[in-house]
Amino acid sequence: MSRRITFYYAPHSRASCTLALLETLGADYDLHMLDLVEGTQRRADYLAVNPLGKVPAIRHGDALVTEQVAILIYLADLYADKGITPAVDDALRGPYLRWAVFYAACFEPAIGDRARGVAVGPAMSSPYGDYDAVVDALKAQLSTGPYMLGERFTAVDVLWGTALRWAMAFKLVPDAPVFRDYVERVTAHPGIARATALDERYAAEQAARREAATPA
Numbered sequence: 001m002s003r004r005i006t007f008y009y010a011p012h013s014r015a016s017c018t019l020a021l022l023e024t025l026g027a028d029y030d031l032h033m034l035d036l037v038e039g040t041q042r043r044a045d046y047l048a049v050n051p052l053g054k055v056p057a058i059r060h061g062d063a064l065v066t067e068q069v070a071i072l073i074y075l076a077d078l079y080a081d082k083g084i085t086p087a088v089d090d091a092l093r094g095p096y097l098r099w100a101v102f103y104a105a106c107f108e109p110a111i112g113d114r115a116r117g118v119a120v121g122p123a124m125s126s127p128y129g130d131y132d133a134v135v136d137a138l139k140a141q142l143s144t145g146p147y148m149l150g151e152r153f154t155a156v157d158v159l160w161g162t163a164l165r166w167a168m169a170f171k172l173v174p175d176a177p178v179f180r181d182y183v184e185r186v187t188a189h190p191g192i193a194r195a196t197a198l199d200e201r202y203a204a205e206q207a208a209r210r211e212a213a214t215p216a
């Protein structure tokens, strides 16, 4: 079966991480560009792809995958020959899945609640405990470095490197050396650096198109 996928993407969004993964894998993809400012993700044709109106999403044959962490795991497995996903019988497979899911299940809710000033209540009734516990767990894991799982660069580094970059930019995590060094190390990888440049280019092209379409 062909590995070519359709990638539903918008610049400067969570889909930017998927773009970084696709570029890292050297994957074959057709870009389906959405404009979050214009709201094309809320039109019926895209709601048929993801009823939540969110990017990223991918289509591979009959498989439609939404949720950036599911997409990450799916694509890294589809391109297992590229060596950035630990195999099922590899001792790193468990930690790999743990830190992929930790991102969506603990980190995003923790920084989201913090950004919105949500009163979380007792740690026992929150799915992630509390913000400090999440940040401390992350710091402890990254301090074993150089990558999330130690010596080996894997797809979870694409996720965490790009996510911590924006989380630091928005001051949603402390400006700690362990985060800064990790982001610098990971985002310097050629596929991620290429995706960063593409993401900027697509964002600028979209902005120019909107500007040109605005009546004077």
Ligand SMILES: N[C@@H](CCC(=O)N[C@@H](CS)C(=O)NCC(=O)O)C(=O)O
Pocket (backbone or CB within 6 Å): 012, 013, 014, 015, 036, 041, 042, 052, 053, 054, 055, 056, 066, 067, 068, 069, 104
């Ligand atoms: N749970 C989703 C969240 C995706 C998400 O929030 N995407 C944002 C961009 S960063 C989006 O598409 N927003 C457009 C909208 O809600 O209209 C995932 O992890 O993929």
